[in-house]
Amino acid sequence: MIDMILEDIMSEFRISEEEAREILYNTYFNENLPVYVFTNEQSIHGTVAILDTENMDMIAEKIGSPFIVIPCSVHESIILPYQEKKNDYQDLETIISQINSTHLQKSEQLSEYMYMVDANTHTFFRYSCLVEKAYKF
Numbered sequence: 307m308i309d310m311i312l313e314d315i316m317s318e319f320r321i322s323e324e325e326a327r328e329i330l331y332n333t334y335f336n337e338n339l340p341v342y343v344f345t346n347e348q349s350i351h352g353t354v355a356i357l358d359t360e361n362m363d364m365i366a367e368k369i370g371s372p373f374i375v376i377p378c379s380v381h382e383s384i385i386l387p388y389q390e391k392k393n394d395y396q397d398l399e400t401i402i403s404q405i406n407s408t409h410l411q412k413s414e415q416l417s418e419y420m421y422m423v424d425a426n427t428h429t430f431f432r433y434s435c436l437v438e439k440a441y442k443f
Contacts, residue, residue, distance in 0.1 A: 311398075311401050311405065312326045312327060314401055314404050314405065314408075315401075339386060339387060339389065340369060340386065340387065341384060341385075341386050342365075342368075342369070342384070342385040342386070343378075343382050343383070343384060343385075344356055344361075344365070344375075344382060344383045344384070344385050345381055345382040345383075349381055349382065350381055351380050351381060352381050352382055353377055353378075353379065353380055353381060353382060353383045353416055354380070356375060356383060356385075356423075359428045362423060362425045362428055363425055365385055365423075365425065366423075366425030366426075369385070369386070369387040370387050370388075371423070371424060371425035371426055372388045372422045372423055372424045372425070373385055373386065373387050373388055373422070373423050373425070374386045374387070374388050374420060374421070374422055374423075374433065375420065375421040375422075375423055375430070376398065376402065376420050377402075377416040377417045377419075377421070378405075378416075379410055379414045379415065379416055380413075380414055380415075380416050381414065383416075388422060398420055399418060399419055399420055399433070399434060402417075402418050402419070402420065403418040406418055419432050419433065419434065420432075420433040420434070421433055422436055
């Protein structure tokens with residue numbers, strides 16, 4: 307998924323991969339920010355396992371709560387810690403939508419949205435809705 311995001315940034319801005327990586331990490335991620343791919347052992351239809359409260363608790367134990375979920379496909383998701391100072395993730399929803407329409411079959415698409423997960427209450431929130439309401443964790 308990150309490779310697909312890089313390709314879209316490179317294409318849209320007509321820049322090198324190195325420049326695209328710099329934009330991606332400076333805009334959305336931090337050098338020290340861990341980024342995880344979540345799936346199951348078979349890597350088939352693994353994204354659904356994130357709904358299991360034990361898995362939510364395991365992720366929160368490792369990276370904290372709340373955390374961000376970017377559903378790449380029905381098979382995997384990207385998980386990263388939420389950072390209040392880096393909360394301008396909304397452009398990623400546009401990139402997710404573009405990747406869905408250009409790189410994934412309809413049967414593999416899951417969502418065009420990012421989610422914030424509050425592992426304490428085992429609740430998913432659509433990220434852009436939280437931003438609109440200025441919801442604070």
